[in-house]
Amino acid sequence: MSTPYAGQAPPPPGGATATAGVPDSYFTESRKGEINELRTLLRAFATERDPQRKRDIIKKVIAYMTLGIDVSRLFSEMMMAIETRDLVIKKMVYLYLTNYARTHPDLAQMCTNTLQKDCGNEDPMVRGLALRALCGLNLPQMVEYISEPLRRALTDGHAYVRKTGVMGILKLYHLDPDGFHEANFVDILYDMLRDPDASVITNCIIVLNEVMQKSPNGGMAINRAIMLHLLNRIHEFNEFAKVQVLELVPRYIPANEDEGFQIMNLLDPVLRTSSSGAVVATVRAFLSLSDTLDDGSEAMKRQIVARVKAPLVTQISSGSSEIMYTLLKHVDTLTTICPGVFDDEYRQFYVRYNEPTHVKYLKVAILPRMANPDTAPDIVSELAEMVHDRNTKLSRAAVVSMGRIACSGNGGAGAAESIARRLVELMDSGTDHIASEAATALTLMVRKEPSIKTLVAPPLVRSLKYIAESSGKASTIILLGECGELVTEAPYALEKLIDTYDDIHDVNIKIALLTSTVRLFFMRPPEVQRMLGRLLAVATDDVSSQDLHDRALMYYRMLQSGADPHTLERVVRTSTVVAQGVSFAEEDDSELRKELMEEFNTLSIIYGKPSVNFIAPEFQVKYKKMPDEHPLAPGETGSFVAPPVAPVPAASIPVVSNDVDLLGFGDAEPMAAPAPMASNNLTLSASASMTGGEYQSQWGSVSDADATVSDVPLRALPSSTDEIENVLAAVNIMTMASGELPNEFKFFLYAKDSSSGATIMIQTNVDKSSPSDACMIATIKIGGPCLDPTGLAEQVIQIMRMQLS
């Protein structure tokens, strides 16, 4: 395995003094020899006085290790070296240890004592290092030795140790998920979000997100207090940590519009930083917030995209080609959701000479999206230049993009015609790949702009002769069928192909030929009749393609059946013209785009497909917006404060005090506050009545997507259904039906809003399996006239909570 490396072995690093002059053959000779030599050196380690030489010996072992040579046999000797004050040596031994622990668990266990001892060292650096090594051994049997030092580390006085400890928790989680949950680390981590050190907080977010990935929340639970706390401190975080905080924002639902705007103001300065990761994370946060602002209107989105445009373009032009690639993919997505916003920057998307090919292709694909009547002429002539690029893929892409502009209709009056002229010229140019691609682009264009047929028709017969590439040939044949009335020689051009049918190997050409001949037949029956007969005869015998065979057979039977030939005419001569402004049905990807927007700033954007397609199920994370409700009345404990441009020390922001109760763990008055503000204005009619049939049909008429699901904690598990029914009847929530199953109660409830007259239907069930924390899950649908169904549903929930909790 390691042979390829041995031949070109570099001088062992650091060992230049010791091994100078040793020839290359040093590495290819027997391994045993050199390991023994290292062993002798290591034995002398203890007696060696010069610290530099001591380092060199260890360094040499590590050098072999990284070259892929197995030096695990030196394990016990290496462990002797762990007792040292020299941190350089200690770090190297730790590196060795973590590398081989998995393959030599029993040996690794021997050094736990030393590591545990180091975890109590007076130097915080040593404590941190030892802890990291201990957690990094990756041995399930070590869990019992890890827990204690880990717990101590979390309350360490030094941020480095705390930060390492938090990461250690994550490692522990992967070693022993069950033990992890018993140890109650999650609560500790939530508490530690208040840590004064930003790097500790970041690691807490990371760990919480990962260990709670599979929870219903799809990550760390967030509420207003947590967001408030983190976002007010965002400017203390470094660039990568910022991203961690920013990635929480899309999962957060602001309490109201004002709060959404406050958050945006707070994050705005991030757009000015030079970190592209943070900038794109901010863009995603903004887009997500915009869903909740101004009812998620299109105008709001456009405003946001317009705001982030300049920073993104600057990132693109100042970054490396790699950053450019990932950013362009994101800009590509943004131009599809907000067409037009990037238009005036179109010159930034011109291909540059020295760019890698993947960036060039992307730019050529983005350019058509920036076409409007002002920019289109420039863009088209730029693309026309690129058509002659030496890179054939680029020149094809340029042709495709020109076609796109014409089909989009964004180019203004006459754009399609002038593009068609250019493409016709290209189709006639004699360069095979360009001509072929141009023909294909034109087949799409005639569906949008039938008027260009007069331009397309003249060179078709000539092109058919010259174009060799099969896709181009098929496209030319299709065009001949489309423009049959305008090309006098069309039947004869096709007849030549029919006569040489057996020489055609590409199925697409055959299918195109069949389609076009049938179409021509209805335009000019006397000329085409006989050749169509010949074609159908050979095509129905052709078994190379099912599709071709079946199609030919269908045409044949429809013609042969003697029925009105106009039936077939109606089938083959259906207008394929698609109105301007309407996308081709086969290109309509609004569903996909919506899914992709949900996963903005992830790999999904790069690959252009939702994550389910390329991420293994165990690593999939679902996004859930939180919190469902805002227990705090707005402005009660604090607000998002937009800081001045410069980062401000935390102390000067008055709202963040260290005893903010982030999760409401302590007995939380805020949690108790919710009900009053809600239920006041809802009165339920006392005379509501409904039949079972009405109930069922109304329930069915409201889609499940519009239902509100919430939970109502119960004081205790009810003994019978009556208990709940009576309590709810007191507030005019009636029962349609109820029942008791072995493990749950079910209730079908309804009520009527006396002001609007809307019907409120509630289906609930109470799980009997956990009597200690009994909870009712309620699904609410609102039928009849109601302006704000969700609001109404929430009010009903408030009432139920008051009654039952």
Added chain:
Amino acid sequence: MISNFFVLSPRGDTILAKQYRVDNLKQSAHERSHVEALFRKIKFWDDFATSEAEEAQAEKARQDNGKMGDAPPVFLMPDGLTYFHVKRNGLIFGASTARNVSPNTVVELLSTIARIFKDYCGLLSEEALRKNFILCYELLDEMIDFGYPQVTRTENLKSFVYNEPIVVDHVANTGTMINPKTASANAVHKPVISSVHENGRKSGLNNNQKNEIFVDILERLNVLFSNNGYVLNSTIDGCIQMKSYLAGNPELRVALNEDLSIGKDSRYNGVAVDDMNFNDCVNLSEFDSSRTISFIPPDGEFIVLNYRITGEFNTPFRIFPSIEETEPNKIEIVVLIRAEMPNNHFGANVSVEIPVPHCTTSASCSLVSAPGTGHAHAELVATEGKIVWTMKKFPGGGEQTMRAKVSLSKPCTTAIRREIGPINMCFEIPMYNVSNLQVRYLRVAENMVGYTPYRWVRYVTQSSSYVCRV
């Protein structure tokens, strides 16, 4: 976030590798072979390999181009993991992941790691990394824990690092420079911490303790000319880049042109940039009023700000090509270049590439140079299918002409004529910038007696994509 990290040499050998997660049990056993597969994929990336139907095209393109294109920095490998890579100085910095991560963040992380390695090793090369691999692992341990970025700033890392870098002599780069911003004089090729020489001797302490700061105002030009000399597109990507070796990290103040305006709509007489972004450390409180920024410079190389200018500016060189068919099988290409910057400036290391048709058999080039031009040479490089014309020095205000008589193996058609061009020009103009953006002053904010740092300020204009259509 990332499952493993590795650095590959230009030949594909693993220089550094670290695994953080075992996401795929099958993978751990063959981890190395996957990295090898990745290397092959990057090296022999095939733009056409996406669909089998295009196999024939690929075959043809392979004959035409030789090179199949460049591997994008992010792609899926057959093992189901996503692999990221960035190329720096010929080295490949890579990482893989099984999760749906933010691609920008990972690419940025890899770039950051490369930059930090460079800060600590002095320069980025295979030899430097091999010599300092222990130091690199030490840095890596602090930069990434369990796949997540931790400490990523050069100065913050200092307190965690105990190894001393071994300085290697500056050698020619092992590969093409991806980021031209890294080009710098040798003075800045020293590590940010005290180092030892290869022979184990400590490098002179005063050498590192010297209070100096290097400031580069770098502008990269993207210009596109039509064949009649008209500018079709022009942008400047500029940045102010610094490398600080200042003792005690004092706060610095940098003042830019007072008439600087930002935003597309603000076109006054002064310097107008479309947009600007700043390093995290920059304090902008005085920027709006006096165009002054202050910051505590981080150690190592960093970019203080980036800016972008589109629209008209005085292009330093103008290119005038002309093509004539002298005989059926012969064409004559004449390229005239005029340097339009003041004559106390000059273009250095100028090279001009003129692609010629595939069917070219030979070309004879003759030059007419202005006085003061350094060594100039032009010839046909048949393997690349272009005429390459180089000049050591191109004085401002001067004019250069290259006349090439090209013989073809078949008569010239329009299609063959189209194969000529576009002409690409590469150059660097020292101590000159096109935008007029200037550093009015750079001073230490607090008044410290006897603290006199050396301030080296350079202006450099480089070509990024300087192209003329024919």
